[in-house]
Each structure stands twice: as C-alpha cells, then as structure tokens.
Amino acid sequence: xxxxxxxxxxxxxxxxxxxxxxxxxxxxxxxxxxxxxxxxxxxxxxxxxxxxxxxxxxxxxxxxxxxxxxxxxxxxxxxxxxxxxxxxxxxxxxxxxxxxxxxxxxxxxxxxxxxxxxxxxxxxxx
Amino acid sequence: xxxxxxxxxxxxxxxxxxxxxxxxxxxxxxxxxxxxxxxxxxxxxxxxxxxxxxxxxxxxxxxxxxxxxxxxxxxxxxxxxxxxxxxxxxxxxxxxxxxxxxxxxxxxxxxxxxxxxxxxxxxxxxxxxxxxxxxxxxxxxxxxxxxxxxxxxxxxxxxxxxxxxxxxxxxxxxxxxxxxxxxxxxxxxxxxxxxxxxxxxxxxxxxxxxxxxxxxxxxxxxxxxxxxxxxxxxxxxxxxxxxxxxxxxxxxxxxxxxxxxxxxxxxxxxxxxxxxxxxxxxxxxxxxxxxxxxxxxxxxxxxxxxxxxxxxxxxxxxxxxxxxxxxxxxxxxxxxxxxxxx
Numbered sequence: 001x002x003x004x005x006x007x008x009x010x011x012x013x014x015x016x017x018x019x020x021x022x023x024x025x026x027x028x029x030x031x032x033x034x035x036x037x038x039x040x041x042x043x044x045x046x047x048x049x050x051x052x053x054x055x056x057x058x059x060x061x062x063x064x065x066x067x068x069x070x071x072x073x074x075x076x077x078x079x080x081x082x083x084x085x086x087x088x089x090x091x092x093x094x095x096x097x098x099x100x101x102x103x104x105x106x107x108x109x110x111x112x113x114x115x116x117x118x119x120x121x122x123x124x125x126x
Numbered sequence: 127x128x129x130x131x132x133x134x135x136x137x138x139x140x141x142x143x144x145x146x147x148x149x150x151x152x153x154x155x156x157x158x159x160x161x162x163x164x165x166x167x168x169x170x171x172x173x174x175x176x177x178x179x180x181x182x183x184x185x186x187x188x189x190x191x192x193x194x195x196x197x198x199x200x201x202x203x204x205x206x207x208x209x210x211x212x213x214x215x216x217x218x219x220x221x222x223x224x225x226x227x228x229x230x231x232x233x234x235x236x237x238x239x240x241x242x243x244x245x246x247x248x249x250x251x252x253x254x255x256x257x258x259x260x261x262x263x264x265x266x267x268x269x270x271x272x273x274x275x276x277x278x279x280x281x282x283x284x285x286x287x288x289x290x291x292x293x294x295x296x297x298x299x300x301x302x303x304x305x306x307x308x309x310x311x312x313x314x315x316x317x318x319x320x321x322x323x324x325x326x327x328x329x330x331x332x333x334x335x336x337x338x339x340x341x342x343x344x345x346x347x348x349x350x351x352x353x354x355x356x357x358x359x360x361x362x363x364x365x366x367x368x369x370x371x372x373x374x375x376x377x378x379x380x381x382x383x384x385x386x387x388x389x390x391x392x393x394x395x396x397x398x399x400x401x402x403x404x405x406x407x408x409x410x411x412x413x414x415x416x417x418x419x420x421x422x423x424x425x426x427x428x429x430x431x432x433x434x435x436x437x438x439x440x441x442x443x444x445x446x447x448x449x450x451x452x453x454x455x456x457x458x459x460x461x462x463x464x465x466x467x468x
Contacts, residue, residue: 016342023338027330031414034326035293043326044302051304051311058311077219084220088156095155095236102243 130344137340141362142354145188147200149211153240157215160237162244163199167206173467175275176208176245178238182257183229184320184366186359187213189447190255193355198446201456207467210241216364222313224367226374230264231392238272251276251463252403255446256416257374260284260384263424264391266401276466277403277430278459281442283416285423286382292417293327298375305375315371317363324363327414356447385423398427405433406462408445408455415442434462 010016033039062077069076075083153160165172179199181187190211191199202209212234217224242248250273254262259282266277289295297303308315325332336357343349366374383389389396405428409421418437425435438445438455445455 019338023330023335027328027335030330031328034329035296037296040296040299040302043297044299044304048304048307051307055311081220084218088220091155092232095153099236099239102239106243 133344133350137350137354137357142193142351142358144193144355144358145186145191146194147191147197147203152210152244153237155233155236156221157217158233158237159213159215160240161211161213162241163203163209163211165208166203172206172208173464174247175249175251175467176210176241176247177202177251177253177463177467178241179209179211180234180252180254180258180262181214182255183214183261183370184257184315184317184364186362186364187211188362189359189443192359192447193351196352196355196447196452198451198456201452202460205460205464207463208245210245212237217314217367219313222309222368225369226261226264227392229370230261230268234261234265235269235272242273249273249275251278251467253278253280253459254282255280256283256442259421260374260378263384263398263401264389264396266403267396267398268391268394268400270400270402274403276406276463277401278406278408278463279421279424280408280446281410281413281416282407282421282424283378285385285420286379287385287423288417288419291419292379293414294323295379297323298379300380303375305372309368309372312368314365314368317365320366321361321363324415352449385427387427398424399429401428402430404466405430406436406459407434408436408438408459410440410442410445411437412440412444413442432466436462 066076066078148164149161150164151159152162179187179190181190191197194200199209199211214229214233238250241250252262252266252274254260254277259279262277263279263282263284265272266274286292286295298305308319340350340353343353377383377389381388384396385398387395387397387399405425407421407425409418410416411418422435425433436458438458440448440450440455445451
C-alpha cells in the first residue's frame with residue numbers, strides 16, 4: 001500500500017532547501033580554503049603589510065601627542081600607565097594585608113573554640 | 127514586516143541580558159573579580175566542597191551563565207554547589223606584561239585563598255574551560271598541595287603536536303605570523319583580531335549562516351532570544367595581555383612545551399605528573415577550535431588515580447552553552463562532582 005504525503009504549504013521550501021545545500025557546499029569549500037598554507041601565508045602577509053605601512057604613522061602620532069600633552073601640562077599615556085601599575089602594586093599589598101587579617105580572625109576563632117571546649121571539659125570533669 | 131524590522135533592530139542594537147544569576151563580588155585585584163553566586167540550597171544540604179569556574183582570557187565568562195533557564199551556573203547552584211567565578215576582566219595597555227605566570231601564581235592563589243576563607247573549606251574543585259583549562263592545569267601541577275580535590279577540564283588546548291589538525295597552529299606559524307611585530311604595534315592582542323581568528327575558522331557559517339538561521343526563525347521567540355544572547359556574548363571579545371599571548375603562541379602553539387613538561391612558569395618547570403586531583407576531562411568531538419587531539423593526551427601525563435575522559439558530541443562552545451548541554455554535559459559533570467564534593 002503506498003503512503004500519500006501531503007504537499008507542503010510553504011511555497012519557499014524548495015528554494016530554501018536549494019539555498020541551504022548551496023550554503024553547505026560553499027561553507028565546506030571555505031573551511032578547506034582557510035586550512036591551507038596559502039591562506040595562512042596570505043593573511044600573514046596582509047597583516048604584516050598593514051603593520052609595516054602604519055608603523056611610521058603610529059610613531060608620529062605618539063610623538064606628537066606626547067609633546068602636545070607635555071606642553072599642555074597634562075599626563076601622557078606613559079604617565080597614566082605608570083600610575084596604573086603603581087595602583088596594582090598597592091592592590092597587591094592590600095590583598096596581602098587582607099590575607100593576614102583573615103588568618104588572624106581564623107586563629108582567634110580557633111582559639112575561642114578550643115578554650116570553650118576545654119572549659120566545658122573541665123566543668124564536666126568536676 | 128514592521129514587527130520583523132523592529133525585532134532585527136533590537137537584536138543588532140541592544141545587548142541581551144546575560145550573566146543574570148545573582149552573585150556577590152567578594153574579591154578584586156586589578157581587573158580580576160571573584161564572584162560568589164548566591165546559594166539557593168540551605169547550607170546543610172549544600173555540597174561541602176566549593177566549585178571555582180575559570181574561563182578563557184579573551185572572552186567574557188558570562189558564557190557560563192548565559193541566560194535564565196540556560197545557565198550552567200544556575201544549574202550547579204540549584205544542585206547545591208557553592209559556586210564561584212573568577213572573571214579576569216579586560217586588560218588595559220598597562221597589563222601588557224602580564225604573563226601566564228602572573229595569572230597562575232599570583233591572581234589564582236589569591237582568589238582561591240579568598241574563596242576558601244568565604245566557603246570555610248580548605249578543599250575545592252576547579253573547572254577550567256578552553257584557555258581557562260591551560261591556567262588550571264598549570265596551577266594544579268605547580269600547587270598540588272593547595273587543596274585542589276577535583277579538576278575539571280573542558281575542551282582543553284594542551285597538546286599542540288598534531289599541527290595539521292589545528293588550524294590556528296598553521297596561521298601562527300613563525301613563517302607567517304610575527305607575534306612580536308603585532309604586540310609592538312598594539313601592546314595587547316586586540317579583540318578584533320581574536321574575533322576574526324575565531325570566526326574565520328568557519329567563515330560562511332559565522333558571517334552568513336548565523337544570520338540566515340535568525341532570519342528563518344524570526345517567528346520563534348525562543349530561538350530569537352537564544353540567538354540574541356549568544357550573539358551578544360560572541361561579539362563581546364576582550365584583548366589578551368601581550369606577554370600572555372606571546373607565551374601562548376611561542377611556548378604552546380609553536381613549542382608545545384606544556385604537554386612535554388618543558389614549560390617554565392615562575393622559574394619552575396610545570397610537571398604534569400604532579401597533578402594529583404581527581405580529573406574529569408571533557409572533550410567535544412566536533413570542536414574545530416580545540417580538536418580532540420589537543421585534549422586527550424593529558425590523561426597519560428597526570429599523576430591522578432581517579433580520572434575520566436568524557437567524549438561528547440558537540441562543538442567548543444556548544445557542549446556547555448548549546449541546546450542539549452543541559453541534557454548531556456551538565457548532568458554528567460554534576461554527577462561526577464557530586465560523588466567527590468562531600
């Protein structure tokens with residue numbers, strides 16, 4: 001006995017299936033392409049060229065900005081970086097203090113627990 | 127049509143609310159923050175051993191807490207775990223000299239010390255995902271006596287010997303990629319380059335297929351909101367500290383030092399046989415970012431006696447944040463941990 005299937009009500013289904021099949025084929029091709037030595041070399045060359053071409057511009061901008069900021073009596077990028085590094089060092093030392101405090105609190109808590117336990121034992125002994 | 131356009135505009139101009147599970151900030155250092163998620167199970171019923179989550183350095187850790195109802199953090203908190211998350215934050219130019227040494231021997235021990243003080247427990251479990259797994263592996267090998275009871279590695283990129291199978295290894299080959307030139311120009315590895323690298327592995331899928339999938343499902347609010355959340359996270363990359371990126375490329379991708387016990391961190395050789403914690407190693411079989419060959423060989427290198435390799439169908443992110451994660455990956459992790467957390 002044959003099974004009759006209802007025709008789909010979506011007029012775009014056939015187009016969508018073709019689209020998905022095309023996309024999959026294209027996706028597989030591109031995955032293979034990006035996994036080749038040629039692609040690695042091409043992207044490496046592109047990045048290297050960009051960095052080489054923009055290096056002089058970056059250097060000029062940095063020098064100019066530093067001069068302008070210094071003349072304006074404003075902090076430069078390096079000044080801000082230096083401050084940030086010192087702040088981090090301060091935070092490290094604060095964290096060390098915090099650790100010592102936690103240790104002291106824990107020590108006190110343990111001693112209180114021990115003395116309460118020995119007092120209870122002494123009272124029970126009597 | 128108007129509704130469709132409005133939805134598309136909202137999806138592309140707003141951030142989805144992700145990382146919503148309630149938490150408290152309990153420690154900070156520089157940009158790093160340690161959060162404790164608010165327990166929902168009473169202390170008597172909770173697992174004794176706290177769980178620390180550590181994700182990669184160049185993505186936000188909110189992938190672990192994507193959205194209510196689809197969050198690994200929410201799941202584990204609901205199962206009675208005392209869950210902590212170490213958020214590395216976004217490094218600035220002043221952090222360009224931060225190395226793996228700093229993350230594993232300075233930041234992590236300090237965060238763990240605070241977690242132990244808050245949790246009131248000397249032992250802990252630690253889950254590392256992607257580059258987080260590199261950090262947790264190094265930590266576990268260099269500080270095996272710090273109380274680490276359980277180590278969970280997810281899609282861990284530890285072994286770089288099979289360069290043919292690792293796309294990134296080809297791209298960062300020293301013939302093609304001058305890492306020092308990049309870092310001299312930018313200081314840190316820019317998030318735009320990291321994002322391009324990740325998406326270029328599957329360019330058609332990431333730049334076109336992703337949006338076609340949205341278009342096909344615009345009438346389905348569940349799919350739309352899931353897409354919005356994932357897209358928000360995917361496009362929220364952060365820079366990687368320059369010195370750390372250099373170590374990743376030179377010592378790992380090119381030198382493969384970690385798996386061969388040749389990596390030097392803090393002046394000490396990282397010997398993987400010193401890892402003694404119980405180990406669950408989760409490998410994604412369809413992972414194109416960290417293929418399985420990068421994660422499996424650690425099983426023969428560790429000194430742990432209680433260890434399991436769990437291979438699961440799925441991709442690098444999908445096994446933990448995809449639609450079937452709650453049915454497969456999470457229950458397995460939870461069951462494994464439950465037997466080792468009291």
